[in-house]
Amino acid sequence: MAETVDHAQVEEVLDTIEDSDAAAEPASGGMSFTAAAPAIPTGPTSYDFGHPDLLSREQARSMRTLHQGFAQALAKRLSTDLLSTVTATIGAVDHLTYAEFQMLLPTPTVLGVVDVPVLGGRIAVDLNPRIAFSFVDRILGGPGAPLEGNRALTAIELGLTNRIMQRTCEELGRMWKPIQEIEFSFLSIEANPELARVVNPDEMVVLITLELEMNETKGQMNLCLPYVVMEPAIHRLAQKNAAPALGEGEARHVEDALQDSLRRAPVTVDVDLGSVMISLRELLALQEGDVLRITPAAAKGALASIQGVPRMSGVPGISRNRRALRVESVHPPKPESGS
Incomplete structure (x- = not known):
């Protein structure tokens, strides 16, 4: 049976709710309130439409895991080609506009333009000039010393750097193979980032940074993946049971790549x-x-x-x-x- 309360009792309940953020004085019956209920936010939540969150937490974790395997495979491939120990570790996984990515790069730089026919677009691979010149010096028989200062690549240096970009595209395609058959076709290298036509300046991109090191020379490689291009592959990556398949495929690829590199490694x-x-x-x-x-x-x-x-x-x-x-x-x- 419903119970009827008078106006005084209603006022008492309202006063208790308003003062719930502080400890209440003991009532006449001996009871006291010592904790307040958690506040529910009622104000507006900020959202940046210029930099929306492209990747969910699961997608970001999967992208990092995938490219950790890519970094290991690329390091082994470069170590074999250069006959010198190369290490590669994954750094940040971030998102920004393509125009902001271009502003981060020096001029001149080593920016590779890569075509992705199956996804109907392009991506960009930026190699820091310092580590790029170190690789070139090693290919030419030197110790792998970096260039003092910064300048554009010569015709011979450009041809040698093209080979490094091609190796990068091959390893990137092998690493994505367990998720989707994707061919990354290297097109050209641009010294001026503004001349690299990859995607519209206001399009969002996923930026994956790798830290490379050879003979105490360090430099970054940045994978610029336009979201509008890679979106279908990213969704496949985050599908149910993709993570276990990715781990198995990654381990198998790293083992196959290592065996292939050992078979082709020149020895004296x-x-x-x-x-x-x-x-x-x-x-x-x-x-x-x-x-x-x-x-x-x-x-x-x-x-x-x-x-x-x-x-x-x-x-x-x-x-x-x-x-x-x-x-x-x-x-x-x-x-x-x-x-």
Whole structure:
């Protein structure tokens, strides 16, 4: 049965609600209020229509995981091509307009324009000039020293940098393959960011930053992915059960890429035919046609080293008019001494 309350009781209840943010004085019946109910926001919530949130939390996490695998695969590929250790770690995953992305880049820069036919658009890959010149110096046989200052690439340097961009596109396509078959076709490199026609300036892009390092030279690689282009692939990435498939596909790709890189990796094989002791006077008097008698022990066999590590012994000779070594025994690798 409903109970009727008078006006005084209603006023008392309203006063209690208004004062609920502070501790209330004990009532005559001995009861007291010590906590207030959580306030419910009633005001407007700010929203930036110029920079809307493109990625959900799950999408952002999936994009980071995907490109972590890409960074590892790219580092292994570059390490093989450059015969030097290259590391790559993923940095920020952000979103901004394409015009803002262009303003972040120096002039001149190394900005690769990449076509994505299956998605009907283009993306951009920016390589910091400092690390780009370091890669070029290594390709040309140098130690990988960076360029002091900044300038545009020469024709020869541009051709070498094109190869790096092509490798990047290949690894990017392999990493996206478990999600969607996407071909990233490298088109050209622009030194002036304003001349790179990728998408309208006011379009939103997803910016993924990689931190590259080789021989203490550091630089960034920025993947500029226009949302209007990559939206279908991003939605596929965030579908149910995409994360487990991504992890399995990523691990499989990294393993396949590593095996492929190892098969194609060039190695140096040195064959030691022996040694002979001569005086400095005899060394200075050596001429073409002179014969050096090697030690008898060395004449019985030759030691072959791979990358400076002795691995096999054999008999030197001639095969098809070329100097050759017939392998007689293989030495197992020596276990590394513990620290």
